[in-house]
Amino acid sequence: MRKNYLLTPGPTPLPPEVRAAMARPIIHHRTPQFQAVLKEAAEGLKFVFQTKNDIFILASSGTGAMEAAVINILSCGDTALVVQGGKFGERWTEICKAYGVTPEVLDVEWGKAVSPAELEKRLKANPKIKAVFVTLCETSTGVVNDIAACGRLIKDTPALLVVDAISGLGAIDLKTDDWFCDVVVSGSQKGLMLPPGLGFISVSPKAAKFIEVSKSPRYYFDLRKAKKALDKTDTPFTPAITLIIALNEALKMIKQDGLDAVFARHRKLADATRAAAKALGLELFAPLAGSDVVTSVKVPSGLDGEKLVKTMRDTYGVTIAGGQAELKGKIFRFAHMGFIEEFDIIIGISCLEKVLAQMGYEFPMGAGVKAAEEIFLK
Amino acid sequence: MRKNYLLTPGPTPLPPEVRAAMARPIIHHRTPQFQAVLKEAAEGLKFVFQTKNDIFILASSGTGAMEAAVINILSCGDTALVVQGGKFGERWTEICKAYGVTPEVLDVEWGKAVSPAELEKRLKANPKIKAVFVTLCETSTGVVNDIAACGRLIKDTPALLVVDAISGLGAIDLKTDDWFCDVVVSGSQKGLMLPPGLGFISVSPKAAKFIEVSKSPRYYFDLRKAKKALDKTDTPFTPAITLIIALNEALKMIKQDGLDAVFARHRKLADATRAAAKALGLELFAPLAGSDVVTSVKVPSGLDGEKLVKTMRDTYGVTIAGGQAELKGKIFRFAHMGFIEEFDIIIGISCLEKVLAQMGYEFPMGAGVKAAEEIFLK
Numbered sequence A, B: 001m002r003k004n005y006l007l008t009p010g011p012t013p014l015p016p017e018v019r020a021a022m023a024r025p026i027i028h029h030r031t032p033q034f035q036a037v038l039k040e041a042a043e044g045l046k047f048v049f050q051t052k053n054d055i056f057i058l059a060s061s062g063t064g065a066m067e068a069a070v071i072n073i074l075s076c077g078d079t080a081l082v083v084q085g086g087k088f089g090e091r092w093t094e095i096c097k098a099y100g101v102t103p104e105v106l107d108v109e110w111g112k113a114v115s116p117a118e119l120e121k122r123l124k125a126n127p128k129i130k131a132v133f134v135t136l137c138e139t140s141t142g143v144v145n146d147i148a149a150c151g152r153l154i155k156d157t158p159a160l161l162v163v164d165a166i167s168g169l170g171a172i173d174l175k176t177d178d179w180f181c182d183v184v185v186s187g188s189q190k191g192l193m194l195p196p197g198l199g200f201i202s203v204s205p206k207a208a209k210f211i212e213v214s215k216s217p218r219y220y221f222d223l224r225k226a227k228k229a230l231d232k233t234d235t236p237f238t239p240a241i242t243l244i245i246a247l248n249e250a251l252k253m254i255k256q257d258g259l260d261a262v263f264a265r266h267r268k269l270a271d272a273t274r275a276a277a278k279a280l281g282l283e284l285f286a287p288l289a290g291s292d293v294v295t296s297v298k299v300p301s302g303l304d305g306e307k308l309v310k311t312m313r314d315t316y317g318v319t320i321a322g323g324q325a326e327l328k329g330k331i332f333r334f335a336h337m338g339f340i341e342e343f344d345i346i347i348g349i350s351c352l353e354k355v356l357a358q359m360g361y362e363f364p365m366g367a368g369v370k371a372a373e374e375i376f377l378k
Helices: A016-022 A032-049 A062-073 A087-098 A116-125 A147-154 A205-213 A223-230 A241-257 A259-279 A305-315 A342-358 A367-377 B016-022 B032-049 B062-073 B087-098 B116-125 B147-154 B205-213 B223-230 B241-257 B259-279 B305-315 B342-358 B367-377
Strands: A054-059 A079-084 A102-107 A129-135 A160-164 A183-187 A198-203 A294-298 A331-335 B054-059 B079-084 B102-107 B129-135 B160-164 B183-187 B198-203 B294-298 B331-335
Touching: A016 A241, A016 B016, A032 A054, A032 A198, A032 A241, A054 A062, A054 A223, A062 A087, A062 A129, A062 A160, A062 A183, A062 A198, A062 A205, A062 A223, A079 A087, A079 A116, A087 A102, A087 A129, A087 A160, A102 A116, A116 A129, A116 A147, A129 A147, A147 A160, A160 A205, A198 A205, A198 A241, A205 A223, A241 A259, A259 A294, A259 A342, A259 A367, A305 A331, A305 A342, A342 A367, B016 B241, B032 B054, B032 B198, B032 B241, B054 B062, B054 B223, B062 B087, B062 B129, B062 B160, B062 B183, B062 B198, B062 B205, B062 B223, B079 B087, B079 B116, B087 B102, B087 B129, B087 B160, B102 B116, B116 B129, B116 B147, B129 B147, B147 B160, B160 B205, B198 B205, B198 B241, B205 B223, B241 B259, B259 B294, B259 B342, B259 B367, B305 B331, B305 B342, B342 B367
Parallel strands: A079 A102, A079 A129, A129 A160, A160 A183, B079 B102, B079 B129, B129 B160, B160 B183
Antiparallel strands: A054 A198, A183 A198, A294 A331, B054 B198, B183 B198, B294 B331
């Protein structure tokens, strides 16, 4: 008899409304009944994306939506600028390479945000750049990039701004239209509080022109097909019906709270997590550019970071994330995204304290929880 | 207060065990807990596919798995033979074209099965054919093809046999290994009794060699990445966690009944449906090659076929499928696949009788239900 707690940057915990929606009998997708579902989803997504652009719902994980972005706007031989400051920035580079697009990589030190000035320099230096790929929140490091600044620099150039908002959408601010984001991709299992299995992609009028002329081979992710279907409130292939019905439940919750309240909640949870880490004598991995989505914390020297994560999860039922790739064992990632509130953070920090103490790390017991409580009291 | 009944060839009704599984709290996918789920799914899928081959689970609908088949085994400039006897045969052709593969189309009259002799002739006539694409059950017409015969003809050639078993797997027999099927693709929302959102693809050792040398651009559906992950009981990208957990519930049910019992149930339901149609004076669309998955019935002349389907669904809550593409309004499709038993068929036929009578079609009232009951009594 053990309770489980999920504090990972995707999947995030599912609200009971979402879980109940998935347990309903299924309906057929080529019916007026499901068209009403699609219409509601389209409106709700536009609210969360803060856009008037078309948003396509794909039956795929977020990476499928990233691939859809690359192959629908670029062709073999094209050049793209990729901001690469973590594992998910690298994914843009990998997808570009797989399709013969030349990625010009703007390497950013892991744990830091991209410098808009540097981005501008690189963009001006190479007029062949047709698209700039940036990550809203780089989940592997916890860093948030300044998308508004990127948008200002790119909007009057011929290039498109493509944003990976998989981690972040519905948790932190992203003004698709006001910030001139031509393509925004996201996934279901993060701020939208759903299981994985849906990808989302928004397309600006500027980006739509690229889609018409892209020569990349594509079928399942072909947004020309998706657009024809969308205009009839339909999907080109069988959609992930159950997840879309559940999506509407999640969107309803976000609408009820309002985006500002949702973002403020994430900020408070992040502030509490960061304060707790500091109070425990731990060092933040991204002290200057940490997101309100996930907080990366350095594993104290001498401690086994992988064991810390495993013990919290397998012994006490509290799942946080370890470091990925070059950060494996060096950081742990404590997410505060989606259907998470104050007491989830208290549980997570309390469990962290317990395991740190058991592993012989010295700190004032209770200091982390106290620091979080003080933030929450404000 | 209306009850709804689903008699469509995908999605099919969800067992309560599947629905309950989807309502559980979600777990993280990079954990030993989810590895156990993946291991169980792999074993269960091998049982249903009747294979020792690797089976990859994709977060996509069935079309994504079809695309994965084409791009992982063929390259631009290759030639493939496509058996095309309906909308889903055409889909193979479309995907091939999208990726520069030359489809040599073996056109089969809609409503008929492919002639193995014709297939052999076409295969021998063109030694450039690298793969043969066949549909197990062509959902748009209700026809079942003789995959065993196709396999016998292809196994000693250099070509691969690729089977679209999206409709059919887990409902009618498909012996992947014994019938020499190199690649079998399927989806979740048919015989496997799940919502849409999962694609499956099995790969024989012969097909694995094609994957190594294929030059088609690919990333999300790259089975080389999937194979590396599978060997570590992992997935290359975030899997559709909830659907895979539900899959294990469905697989458990299929295992408990045994494949033979499952196939026998589908045969009986199909027999009853066909008998009922005949008793109502209706004509089967595919009298010689009708599958045990879905029965296509011609709309009697003078009757509005689309209105028939709409009235059953929107007035009485019984959803069957109409005709697609060139068959729109000309046939209706009555599915008996997945979590369907005798009394579901009785309901469907009873509703059909009601609406036929209301539309002025003359027939002996109750004759359809009686014919079905007689089959079920046997």
